[in-house]
Amino acid sequence: MSEACKISVERRGEVALLHTDGYINNQGGEEIAREAYSQLDSGARAIVLNLEKTRIVNSIGISILIEVLEKVMDKKGVLAFCHLTPTIDKTFRIMGLAQYAQIFSTQEQALQAVAAKA
Amino acid sequence: MAQRNSVSPGLTAAGSREISLTIPVAPEMEIVATAQVAALGEYIGMGRDKIDEVKLALVEACINAFEHSGTRDERLHLTFRIGKDDDEGRQWLEVEVFDQGRGFDHSRIETPSIEKSFTGDRKKRGWGLQIIKSLMDGVSISSGDWGTRILMRKYK
Numbered sequence: 001m002s003e004a005c006k007i008s009v010e011r012r013g014e015v016a017l018l019h020t021d022g023y024i025n026n027q028g029g030e031e032i033a034r035e036a037y038s039q040l041d042s043g044a045r046a047i048v049l050n051l052e053k054t055r056i057v058n059s060i061g062i063s064i065l066i067e068v069l070e071k072v073m074d075k076k077g078v079l080a081f082c083h084l085t086p087t088i089d090k091t092f093r094i095m096g097l098a099q100y101a102q103i104f105s106t107q108e109q110a111l112q113a114v115a116a117k118a
Numbered sequence: 119m120a121q122r123n124s125v126s127p128g129l130t131a132a133g134s135r136e137i138s139l140t141i142p143v144a145p146e147m148e149i150v151a152t153a154q155v156a157a158l159g160e161y162i163g164m165g166r167d168k169i170d171e172v173k174l175a176l177v178e179a180c181i182n183a184f185e186h187s188g189t190r191d192e193r194l195h196l197t198f199r200i201g202k203d204d205d206e207g208r209q210w211l212e213v214e215v216f217d218q219g220r221g222f223d224h225s226r227i228e229t230p231s232i233e234k235s236f237t238g239d240r241k242k243r244g245w246g247l248q249i250i251k252s253l254m255d256g257v258s259i260s261s262g263d264w265g266t267r268i269l270m271r272k273y274k
Contacts, residue, residue: 070236
């Protein structure tokens with residue numbers, strides 16, 4: 001039995017849309033970071049993380065997402081999240097991630113918002 | 119360093135029903151344990167979002183113990199209880215996480231902040247207890263050279 005997080009990526013111009021599926025812990029976080037950095041290196045200016053298929057993100061996973069955020073901010077890019085469960089949303093706010101990254105209810109809202117900034 | 123602390127005394131388990139589970143210190147065992155939270159939460163009719171909060175609190179307690187406790191038996195001893203307050207009759211779900219590690223003084227743990235996280239030192243996270251306290255309705259921590267016991271309660 002493994003709860004390993006699977007990541008899939010869609011590239012839409014300068015926006016990289018990452019879908020997660022499963023538990024985001026240190027391994028899941030590292031997978032996301034690897035993919036996000038690869039997208040930034042290939043010219044993406046905005047990263048949207050769709051967490052629709054993730055119900056648990058632990059604090060280690062969020063710490064890695066904060067590192068991703070830092071890298072995105074260094075490159076003057078944008079990081080946005082969508083489809084967070086209420087618990088994930090709450091945890092992002094507890095840890096302060098919501099102060100620096102944008103959170104949207106739907107993927108469309110997130111894509112529209114970041115496209116305007118990317 | 120032997121210390122006992124109680125953040126929220128008064129949590130009692132009188133009249134409760136409980137299930138015990140021992141998990142090895144190994145990757146993703148914390149997720150295995152969350153299945154008990156889901157089962158008992160659903161049993162008392164707790165909403166899905168509250169169950170998710172208890173699950174995450176349990177995950178945080180487990181990974182804290184995995185990383186920092188130095189538990190002697192390489193195991194975590196978990197107890198899950200459901201019960202009702204005597205006075206108001208409110209139902210609750212309680213999770214106890216016990217490790218036989220070296221203990222810690224939780225009053226000396228710095229309050230984390232995202233700005234400190236930006237320094238890039240992932241080891242200095244310290245978010246686990248903050249998250250647990252924010253998500254649960256009652257948290258009691260006792261710790262000493264015998265180990266650490268974290269008791270967390272969530273009302274339905």
